[in-house]
Amino acid sequence: MHPYLLLLSLSQIYASSWCGYEGKMVQEVPHTYTSIFTAQNRDDTSNRSRRSLNTRFRTAYWKQPLPLGISAINILVNEHNMYRRLMRASNMKMLQWNSELAWKAQIHADRCLFQHSHDRHSSGENIWAAPFADLKAAVKLWFTEIFDRKCGCTNYFKPCCGHYTQVVWAETELVGCGMSRCSQILYAPGHRFILVCHYWPSGNWVQFAEGTLVALPAFRRSMHGPCSECAANFTCLNGLCKKITSNLTGQFV
Known part of the structure; x- marks a missing residue:
């Protein structure tokens, strides 16, 4: 039985690896x-x-909502930024935690529903379900869709690797996540933990060009290397474009 479940609007994806649960990631509350x-x-x-x-x-x-403490937030933000850094993109922004996105993600996680939410407006969404809680494993599974040979994913959005392209979407600046433990997760039988992450601005954009639907690239690369195309109000830090001054609400990790 496959222990992981991921959700995309157009497909469901399974993986077969298994990792343990580190209890310090979440704080338990009464059922x-x-x-x-x-x-x-x-x-x-x-x-x-x-x-x-x-x-x-x-x-x-x-x-059972599982509030994410500072350690869990650090893990989620750092794991996302680690994979974003691996792309060696010229325009990849450093992600920052956002409490409003986390609040919205928690609302959907509490629904114990393995379907995308419909009240996200301009934010993207990745969903993961498993019999256990493992934040690193969740982000890793999203990212490793790039290695699916049947999908043939690069840096352009495809329905079969939309979790990956959202994780490494260069223009996305904010992330917030929520987790719950459920007696049952609708449309994910046998799974008990659900993690929902919301992203702003949303990735996975497509556009019409000459009557054809064309996927946009998640990021750009340049002969000048990582951070070579950061915007004017960004500086390069460890291969990512970090905003110099920001009024964005949330917590930078």
């Missing part, structure tokens, strides 16, 4: 139970109905 009883169930006092209710209670849906 939030959602009753699945109907009024008819509650009013029926027959022994058969009571047995049915007891069985249903044991299998009731519950969710």
Whole structure:
């Protein structure tokens, strides 16, 4: 059984590697139970109905939001920037954590739903589900779509490698993520943990050119090397374009 699940708007992707869970990444909170009883169930006092209710209670849906502390935030931001740095792109921006994006991502993670959200406006979204929680494994799995030979991904968006292109989309500046543990994840049977990351501005853009749909590149490379095409208000830091002055809300890691 494949332990990972990823979600894209147009496809579902599976991977087969396994990694452990480091408990320090998340802070546990009490379960939030959602009753699945109907009024008819509650009013029926027959022994058969009571047995049915007891069985249903044991299998009731519950969710457990897993707030991401500073250590988890560091891991997520640093892992994203590590993979972005590997591209040696001339225009790759350094990602910064954003609390508003994280709040929106947590809302969707709490839905325990393995489908994309529809209230993101201009932000992108990557989703990962597994029987365990491993933040590094999640970002790694998104990135390693580039090695899928059947997909043949480069630095241009394809539905089969959209997680990868979003992770390394050069113009994306902010990221925020949320995680939950669920009794069941809809459309991801057998999985208990779900991680949702939101990105701004969104990557994976396509455009019409001469009547044809053309994917845009996630980043550019130059003979002058990494950071050679940073914008005027950015400086080069360890192969990424870091914003010099920023009014962006959130936390830089």
